[in-house]
Amino acid sequence: MPETPAIEVAHLVKSYAGVTAVNDITFRVGRGEILGFLGPNGAGKSTTMRILTGYLPATSGCVHICGVPVASQPNEAKRHIGYMPENNPLPEDMRVSEYLYFRGRLKEIARRQLGPRIDEVLELCDLKRVRHKIIGQLSKGFRQRVGIAEAILAEPPVIIMDEPTIGLDPHQILIVRDLIASLRGRMTVIISSHILPEIEMTCDRVLIINQGRVVAQGTPADLRREVLGHSTYQLELAGDLSTLPPVLAALEPTLQIRTQGEPDADGFRRITLTTERDAELGEPLLRALAPPAFRLRALSRAHPTLEDVFLAATRRSWDVTTAELRKK
Amino acid sequence: MKHFFTLLSHEIRMLLVSAGTYLAAMFFFAFMGFIFTSILESYSKAPQEVSPAQFFFQFFWFPVLFMVPMLTMKCLAEERRLGTIETLLTTPVTTTEVVLGKYTAAYLLYLTLWGATAAFFFILKRFSGDVRFLDPGPLIGGYLFIAVSGLLFIALGVFASSLSRNQAVAAILCASMIFALMFGLSWLGGSSALNREVLQPVRVAVDYAQVFTHRDDFARGIVDTRQLLFYLSGTVLALIFSILGVEAKLLHS
8 A cells, every 4th residue: 555645735725805825736745754835925835834734724625634634634634743833832931841741631642651752852852951941931942942842742743834943043043953854754844934045954845835826846956957947157267258159159059158247457257157058067168268268267156046946936926927917 | 522621720720820810819809808898897887687698799790890801811812812822723622622621710710719708707607606697598699699600701701802812802892791791781671761562572581681680589599590591501602602703713814
């Protein structure tokens, strides 16, 4: 029997009072995978996550968590999920260990197993020092870790976290990232974030949504190829630039000069080249631009960041929607 | 109902660590103590026709008007304001369990506070040594009335709290609902607006729902099942509306 995917979302639609927040989203996440959820503000990330947890009902479409339909068996589905909402709401006047005990009881962990399990997650999230402190007095980083500890407490197969690293300092982000990475393979994790390097480092797969639609999905490397569709080289070059285009055309027909800067004191200019070819062109470029015609001081292939992909993908979806509007 | 006791013990603990509870308790005891001493003073000056217990429960409406909102305003409004209602409802608990847990916790605290006023009568008996002051009929009837009417008042408070994310709004709404129930209906019963023939059924209904008449009946030792039914059905209705209130907010949040 093939294993059911951890999360399966089909044609999900959610509209509030005439505004469509989520518009026909379909995706699936395999077991043990970490999925990054990207999108500008108001793209429908939080709404989608809330529907996945069964907190909000969907307008249409269906969601299965480990093969359990969320709409018709919400309680069964909720047993498979650990959820940390946006801004990580916590009761102000409880102690950390009391809070975890209460949540553990609600999540139906047997009393006898709960004590050792709480010790385990406190250890895992480095919260031992503050276990007797009142949550309202904790710093943001500790509160965030309490939220994560709570989400993994019942060892659910699926963990959903809405912006787990928001408002943390870089050191704490590193700790949270390591924590999430340590769950890889054991639990399926969905995280949403605005911090793109964050997603790139922890996630196996990225889903970019904009205005309620999926605009791109795949591994970060796939997305770069698919969305940007070109590679970029940066050079610092001295020589007669009018002879450069024929040389480049001989090397690779799609190679083009995108920008060229002013020559500095030594006569070197900064030049950016783009090409649609995916293969490495560094070595041929070095050979072709050899003296005496040119002097090459630096050559590098620019690695587009996920940020570029994100901007390109969301811009592309803007273009699509405005084109649709014009047609009407 | 698997999680009911987990939620109930959590709610009682949360009420016991909240400053609002102690503030409500302090006001309550200060006011009731003041009433009781003035009753004793008037009894020491001249003999009275009714027993002290009957006098004591005459003033039940005043503490109810400020104590019930203080005990219940926090319960659902605060959860919604902090956003913890979202984490609470994404565990395998139902909205019914959550609302009932909060309701029961507030009701138990309300009963405890009223129960503590029994100490006044104990002190009276201990130091006056006169059993005539302690007519058990009105005393038991009075406390029974407090317990039964408290069901409805606390349910109204929980309902008000389910409608808002602001505690002050919930408290004012709760106090106005209780005020309308007690004084609005009593005013309506006394007014001549309902004297016309067509409005006769309304008049009968309003006459049934007189909180002050119920109090007097209970204090006289008359326990009418129609009155019990009035409070029980009102409680069930208010709780159903609270559950719907929480769920409707989910749909539109």
